[in-house]
Amino acid sequence: MLTLKCPYCGVDAEETELHAEGEAHLKRFGPGSSDDDFESYLFMRENPKGVHFERWRHQSGCGKFFHAARCTMTLQVFGTYPAQTLEPPQDIKDKISATYPGWSWREFQ
Amino acid sequence: MRRYSAFAIAREAARFHTGWERAWRSPEPKKKYDVIIVGAGGHGLATAFYLGKNYGITNVAIIEKGWLGGGNTGRNTTIIRSNYLQDPSAALYEKARSLYETMSQDLNYNVMFSPRGVIMLAQTESEIRGYQRTAHANALQGVKTEFIGPQRVKELVPIINLDGPRYPVLGGLWQERGGTGRHDAVAWGYARACSDMGMDIIQKCEVTGVRQEGGKVTGVDTTKGPIDCDKLGLVVAGNSGDLANMAGFRLPMESVALQALVSEPIKPCMDVVVMANTVHGYMSQSDKGEMVIGGGTDGFNNYTQRGSFHHVEETVRALVETFPMVSRLKMLRQWGGIVDVTGDRSPVIGKTPLGNCFINAGWGTGGFKAIPGGGWATAELIAKGEPGPLSAEFGMERFIEGRFIDESVAAGVAH
Numbered sequence A: 001m002l003t004l005k006c007p008y009c010g011v012d013a014e015e016t017e018l019h020a021e022g023e024a025h026l027k028r029f030g031p032g033s034s035d036d037d038f039e040s041y042l043f044m045r046e047n048p049k050g051v052h053f054e055r056w057r058h059q060s061g062c063g064k065f066f067h068a069a070r071c072t073m074t075l076q077v078f079g080t081y082p083a084q085t086l087e088p089p090q091d092i093k094d095k096i097s098a099t100y101p102g103w104s105w106r107e108f109q
Numbered sequence B: 001m002r003r004y005s006a007f008a009i010a011r012e013a014a015r016f017h018t019g020w021e022r023a024w025r026s027p028e029p030k031k032k033y034d035v036i037i038v039g040a041g042g043h044g045l046a047t048a049f050y051l052g053k054n055y056g057i058t059n060v061a062i063i064e065k066g067w068l069g070g071g072n073t074g075r076n077t078t079i080i081r082s083n084y085l086q087d088p089s090a091a092l093y094e095k096a097r098s099l100y101e102t103m104s105q106d107l108n109y110n111v112m113f114s115p116r117g118v119i120m121l122a123q124t125e126s127e128i129r130g131y132q133r134t135a136h137a138n139a140l141q142g143v144k145t146e147f148i149g150p151q152r153v154k155e156l157v158p159i160i161n162l163d164g165p166r167y168p169v170l171g172g173l174w175q176e177r178g179g180t181g182r183h184d185a186v187a188w189g190y191a192r193a194c195s196d197m198g199m200d201i202i203q204k205c206e207v208t209g210v211r212q213e214g215g216k217v218t219g220v221d222t223t224k225g226p227i228d229c230d231k232l233g234l235v236v237a238g239n240s241g242d243l244a245n246m247a248g249f250r251l252p253m254e255s256v257a258l259q260a261l262v263s264e265p266i267k268p269c270m271d272v273v274v275m276a277n278t279v280h281g282y283m284s285q286s287d288k289g290e291m292v293i294g295g296g297t298d299g300f301n302n303y304t305q306r307g308s309f310h311h312v313e314e315t316v317r318a319l320v321e322t323f324p325m326v327s328r329l330k331m332l333r334q335w336g337g338i339v340d341v342t343g344d345r346s347p348v349i350g351k352t353p354l355g356n357c358f359i360n361a362g363w364g365t366g367g368f369k370a371i372p373g374g375g376w377a378t379a380e381l382i383a384k385g386e387p388g389p390l391s392a393e394f395g396m397e398r399f400i401e402g403r404f405i406d407e408s409v410a411a412g413v414a415h
Helices: A034-043 A090-099 B006-014 B041-056 B086-099 B103-106 B125-141 B152-156 B185-196 B237-247 B309-322 B324-328 B368-386 B407-411
Strands: A003-004 A012-013 A020-023 A051-058 A067-070 A075-080 B034-039 B062-063 B118-122 B147-148 B171-177 B200-202 B207-213 B217-222 B229-233 B252-265 B273-276 B280-285 B292-302 B332-341 B348-351 B357-361
Touching: A003 A075, A012 A090, A020 B171, A051 B292, A067 A090, A090 B034, A090 B041, B034 B041, B034 B217, B041 B062, B041 B357, B041 B368, B062 B185, B062 B229, B086 B103, B086 B125, B086 B324, B086 B368, B103 B185, B118 B125, B118 B152, B125 B147, B125 B171, B147 B152, B185 B200, B185 B368, B207 B237, B229 B237, B229 B368, B237 B252, B237 B332, B237 B357, B252 B309, B273 B309, B280 B309, B292 B309, B292 B332, B309 B324, B348 B407
Parallel strands: B034 B062, B034 B229, B062 B200, B118 B273, B229 B357
Antiparallel strands: A003 A012, A020 A051, A051 A067, A067 A075, B118 B171, B147 B171, B207 B217, B217 B229, B252 B292, B252 B332, B273 B280, B280 B292, B348 B357
């Protein structure tokens, strides 16, 4: 079973007490934005085979949203971090680089 | 191709079965094809078959990274139905269902289509209203379904428990001509027919890159070398996101794991397909006697072809309530497939940002039932370069235009 450490309450939470909330670091576009930007924000997804950044919610716990870096091919978890950030922290990026040198995900690498 | 027939069986029986030929050839790739289809699953092979049959395009290669029909085509629960709410879906899935009716004859290959009937149980008041609405919509669409009461459900499924503690059975949406088919045979039948038309099915050949020039595809790089093409069809289900990455565009899809399981074989006890969408489990009995069980998807992106165990537990728990005899069954095996799910839970059959590259993807958890219809529509799209009436509504542009085919609401469940 997938286990993620909640960066807020510190619990090693099992998948059953978490809820997957989709892609992380989405740039939000609202009224007044172009059709392409709005479509991209609402529907287009990275869906990579490999490193992925995603939002999770500690639903049956502290209830907070957080981010996780995970590999979709091996289910390896590189780490979790609070959601109040626009990009993944350097230590998590380094951990990914140790496993997948030269990785990239959207503009991050 | 030697036709299969009762006479052929008698002939081979008389000579110790030494005369059967291979069902399809396994050639090395040529330098160039008119059309390359990536993905030798049901939809890919059906697309190739109808390219040949309906449009006379037979210089076609179907490239498969694994083995033929080894992805979701060989991993689903083989349910065939067309009781969808939205008009475009009903048209597409009903086309597929009607093609299943004559598929064994059309392909000269027994796909064991068994129109045993499909019930979708209504277990809440809102489900009753939802399915009554679907039954009315189906009547207008020319898809034969009816809403039936609990007593009729009990007559059709004697092993069902109508008075479950949480979700009693209040009725059901009944499609008499829905049913099941032999999923592998569908892939094998199409493959044999494609090979017979001169198409090349190239297995164990992974696409590693999509070669482009001036916004058009010129060919693909594969583990067996580069292959050129005039037109490219991407029909790779769960791997669509990965191939789109190679081709340089994004898709409105995410890939997640969907699991199924089968029990030990038991004597015949249920001769229809039953789907319980509120509690999220569906079940049918295979010809071997195994109860074939499906449930829900995982919530997170995954390419591992195995799912989380707690979903198996949830699915079986739901079924035990509705079918108490399930609690005495031993499960034989469990497996997962990777399905690509779109925002509105309807597939994409349409053009891509690359002019001569077309895509058939996003079938989510319900691609098997659509194989002949999806192949028919995708073949038309590739042959003409423009979508035909079946696929007109299913282009990716529907997301930018806000013209969704919203089946997630219609089914109330990932189907």
